[in-house]
Amino acid sequence: MKKSFLLIFYLVLSLSLYSQTQFEKGYFIDDNDIRTICFIKNLDWNKNPNKIEYKKSETSELNTATIKTIKEFGFSNIKYKRFTVDVDKSSTYLIQYSYSKRPVFKSETVFLKLLVKGNVNLYRYSGENNRLFFYSIDDVSAKQLVYKKYKSTETEIKTNESYKQQLFNILKCDRITVEQIKKLKYLENDLVSFFQKYNTCENSEIEYKEKEKKDLFSLTIRSGLNITKFSINRDGVTNPSNIEVDFGNVLGFRIGIETEFFMPFNNNKWSFFLEPIYNQFSDTGERLNYEKGKVDILYKTLEVPIGIKHYFYLNQESKIFINASYVLIFDLNSNVDFEYEYSRDLEFVKRNTNIAFGIGYCFKDRYGLEIKYFLNKNKNFANSNEYHYQIQNTSLIFGYTIF
Numbered sequence: 001m002k003k004s005f006l007l008i009f010y011l012v013l014s015l016s017l018y019s020q021t022q023f024e025k026g027y028f029i030d031d032n033d034i035r036t037i038c039f040i041k042n043l044d045w046n047k048n049p050n051k052i053e054y055k056k057s058e059t060s061e062l063n064t065a066t067i068k069t070i071k072e073f074g075f076s077n078i079k080y081k082r083f084t085v086d087v088d089k090s091s092t093y094l095i096q097y098s099y100s101k102r103p104v105f106k107s108e109t110v111f112l113k114l115l116v117k118g119n120v121n122l123y124r125y126s127g128e129n130n131r132l133f134f135y136s137i138d139d140v141s142a143k144q145l146v147y148k149k150y151k152s153t154e155t156e157i158k159t160n161e162s163y164k165q166q167l168f169n170i171l172k173c174d175r176i177t178v179e180q181i182k183k184l185k186y187l188e189n190d191l192v193s194f195f196q197k198y199n200t201c202e203n204s205e206i207e208y209k210e211k212e213k214k215d216l217f218s219l220t221i222r223s224g225l226n227i228t229k230f231s232i233n234r235d236g237v238t239n240p241s242n243i244e245v246d247f248g249n250v251l252g253f254r255i256g257i258e259t260e261f262f263m264p265f266n267n268n269k270w271s272f273f274l275e276p277i278y279n280q281f282s283d284t285g286e287r288l289n290y291e292k293g294k295v296d297i298l299y300k301t302l303e304v305p306i307g308i309k310h311y312f313y314l315n316q317e318s319k320i321f322i323n324a325s326y327v328l329i330f331d332l333n334s335n336v337d338f339e340y341e342y343s344r345d346l347e348f349v350k351r352n353t354n355i356a357f358g359i360g361y362c363f364k365d366r367y368g369l370e371i372k373y374f375l376n377k378n379k380n381f382a383n384s385n386e387y388h389y390q391i392q393n394t395s396l397i398f399g400y401t402i403f
Contacts, residue, residue, distance in 0.1 A: 022313065023055060026075025028065055040075045046265030047126050048111050049080070067111060080111040081123070083142040085134060090148050092130045097151045101160040103144075112142060115192050118199030120171065122191060133163075133191055137170065147186040161186070167194070173201035216268075218260045220368065224397035226252040228281055230297065232336065232346075232389050244387065245285045245295045252281025252299070254395060260309070269311045273323070277303045279393075293339035299348075300332040305356055317364050327354040327374065336381075336389075346381045360397075368399030 023039040030036070041053040041062075051066040052073055065073075071082040087110070088103035098104075112123035112134055123134040123142055136142040145163035152158045164181050176198060184194055232245040256277035263270040282298045307325025314320065329352040336346040354377055360370030376392040 023058065024075040026054075026073065026078075028052065028054070028070045028073035030065075030070050040073065042075065042078075044266050044268075045126070047128065048113070050111065067109060073111075079114040081114060081139075082109065083112055083123075083134070083136075084109045085112070085125075085142050086144060087125065087127070088130075088132060088144060088146065088148060090150070092149070094157075097149055097157065099151050101148065101150050101158070103146055103148055103160070105144075115188065116195040116199065118195070120195065120198060122195040124188065131188070133186070133188070135166075135170070135195075145186070145191075171198045173198055175201045216262045216264055218258075218262075218365075218401050219403055220258045220260065220399045220401040221255075222258050222275065222277075222368070222370075222397050222399040223255040224253070224395055226254050226279060226281060227394045227396075228252055228299070229392045230283075230299070230389065232295070232387055234387055245287055247283050247285045247297065250281045250283045252279060254279045254397070258399070269313075271309045271311075272307070273309055273325070274304065274306050277305070279303060287338075295339065296337040297335075299334045301334065302330045302332060303354075304328040304330075307356070311362070319362050321358075321360050321362060321370075323358045323360075325356050325358075327356050329354060346387055347383045349379065349382045352377075352379065360399075366401050368397075368401070370397040370399065371395070372397060 022042055024042050025037070026040040027035055027037050028040070036056075038054040038056050039058055043049070051064055052070070053062055053064055055062055067082055073080055084107060086105035087108050089106045090098060090104045110125060112125055114121065115124055115133075116122040119137070121136040121139060121142075123136065125132040125134060125144075132147075133145045134142040135145060143166075145166055146160060147163050148160040149157055150160065163186060164184060167184070168178065168181050176194075180194075184190055228250045230247045230250055234244040254277050256275045258273055258275035260271050260273040262268040263272075278301075280298075280300045282296070285295045285297070287293050287295060305325035305327045307323050309321050309323035311319045311321045331348045331350050331352070334348045338345065354374050356372055356374045358370050358372040360368055362368045372393075372395040374393040374395075376390060378388060378390050381387050381389065
């Protein structure tokens with residue numbers, strides 16, 4: 001079972017080399033103002049891109065265009081425009097804050113993402129560890145809205161909010177008050193709403209399209225079957241295997257609720273998850289050494305895998321995924337009962353841990369199927385230093401996403 005699972009896991013990883021993010025119909029404009037209609041690879045950039053990959057048709061070869069040769073590109077509701085701008089390079093890490101409130105500007109040629117288009121445009125810049133916003137009045141040059149945290153003393157942090165004065169100077173409108181600007185936060189949603197309000201006030205035709213909202217949180221009911229290989233061994237037994245009881249593969253059931261948090265970039269391909277699971281199985285086996293007799297086991301646990309998941313898109317409706325998790329295990333009064341009178345019952349440790357790996361398929365972000373493999377464990381019982389047990393689970397899981 002383990003070898004088969006690892007083979008499937010390897011095949012899925014190999015498939016990732018060939019899996020492609022969706023190409024979307026779009027355009028780019030080069031330095032000669034030639035507009036090319038094409039299909040652009042949507043990478044849902046977390047940082048501002050400096051190149052694009054595109055095809056002239058859905059079946060043609062893949063090409064690359066860089067920021068040196070194109071000045072604008074777009075697809076769906078996404079548009080990037082090239083500017084040479086002064087970008088504040090001040091550190092955003094607390095321990096590296098400077099004692100100067102002034103920005104540390106550096107000239108860069110970058111693609112800025114258009115957020116609002118009107119009389120005054122709003123753009124976003126996403127760097128290594130910061131997110132900055134720019135405005136443009138003439139659509140030829142862009143200027144940063146200044147926001148910077150700095151140290152006034154070793155223990156006191158202050159904020160340069162010059163962007164508020166900038167907006168007060170450039171956005172003149174009866175519907176916009178000084179108090180509204182003072183309360184304005186340096187956040188994308190707040191700035192987008194503010195620029196929309198200004199352009200509406202100026203009767204400007206707003207060409208802003210709200211970004212398609214992605215669900216960054218999901219809740220899934222997951223039930224299924226466990227195939228558990230369970231055996232008990234004893235130190236000092238002359239049998240080379242030391243196996244006292246071998247229950248073989250035991251069928252049990254599991255039910256859980258998975259909470260998944262998606263990363264807001266790279267087309268939601270990465271996520272973190274947490275899933276409380278109730279597991280149970282019971283069986284009867286035969287002792288292989290010393291006094292013969294039956295042995296009953298009742299195994300009940302609450303397990304909580306905490307892990308990371310990665311998706312590979314097959315098409316608009318289907319995707320496969322792999323995951324890895326660290327599993328917290330809480331025993332719910334499991335026990336092993338020996339039939340003959342001189343043996344005491346064995347109790348399980350109340351808290352334990354394990355590692356698990358999974359491979360699955362998801363359809364329409366609603367229905368899921370997964371095979372999950374838990375590493376083999378050799379553990380002590382809570383009330384015996386002589387007896388040990390080995391347990392290894394493989395789960396077949398069916399999931400239904402509520403939202």
